Amino acid sequence: MSHVVTLLADPKNPSLDTVLVENLRNAWGGAQAVWLARGEAAEFLLPAVPDSFRSTWEALQEQRIDLNIQPAEGRRKALLIADMDSTMIEQECIDELADEAGVGARVAEITARAMNGELDFEAALKERVGLLKGLDCAVIDTVMSERITLMPGGRTLLATMRAHGAHAVLVSGGFTAFAGRVAAELGFDEYRANVLLEEGGRLTGEVALPILGRDAKLRALQETAARLGITPEQAIAVGDGANDLGMLHMAGMGVALHAKPAVAAQCALRINHGDLTALLYLQGYRREDFVDQVGKPATG
DSSP states (O other): OOEEEEEEEOTTSOOOOHHHHHHHHHHHTOOOOEEEETTTEEEEEESSOOTTHHHHHHHHHTTTEEEEEEESTTOSOSEEEEOOTTTTBSSOHHHHHHHHHTOHHHHHHHHHHHHTTSSOHHHHHHHHHHTTTTOBTHHHHHHHHHTOOBOTTHHHHHHHHHHTTOEEEEEEEEEHHHHHHHHHHHTOSEEEEEOEEEETTEEEEEEOSSOOOHHHHHHHHHHHHHHHTOOGGGEEEEEOSGGGHHHHHHSSEEEEESOOHHHHTTOSEEESSSOTTHHHHHTTOOGGGOEEETTEEOOO
16 A cells, blocks of 8 residues: 545635545545544555546545545645745735835736746746835734634644644745744744835835745755755655745645646646645644643644
């Protein structure tokens, strides 16, 4: 039994039932099913990826169930490397800043195209930041406190992995003004992001070079793994945009979370309906293993 099948439902609507799990296990000739969390997550081993995997995946998507198959060996990872915008938080920070600056629609359009891989990331970032020229830097605090919300499950993901010895890095094509606070709030060990330049308390419309984009995220994974004395195979990466694809493909477990369609299509592991705790289930953690802060079992 060389592969593991994981079925996942949204924790807000734990609709995964025993009949569905057992029917699929029987159809594919899998080993006994194991419940990681009743109604939320179950898994079973099987010899190989079935020919009917993709059609079954599509059918289960209609039921808001995520289905993933991966090699069974080495699932528990020692490094988490995560995107920030629309991954660890529910918003795109630059879009929120642009909204405050009165150019929200224009910037949001560019962001969507860049994240879907239709535009060069660095050029698109420079264009969007240019539209923020003259914005009062105090707006950053306003956006952070009033507009930014954490992606559900993120705190539990970080606390659980760190409690089991993993290292966590936040890598963002966004900005240090946000990434530093999000990293501290969630418990990341370190973070990397772009720097918005300012002068006289206002944004200059420029970002410090070099810009942290797809290649820089990939280097962050490689450099961190080397520093920790592990391989990229021992890392789990999560993201949603085209600039995340390098690290998603390099990591031993690359997860597209609520990703743009063009991005999800290039990733073997996809979470469309669950939250960030799905990354724990994919590693074989059970619900009773979860913690919401190091040393404290998770609740709720």
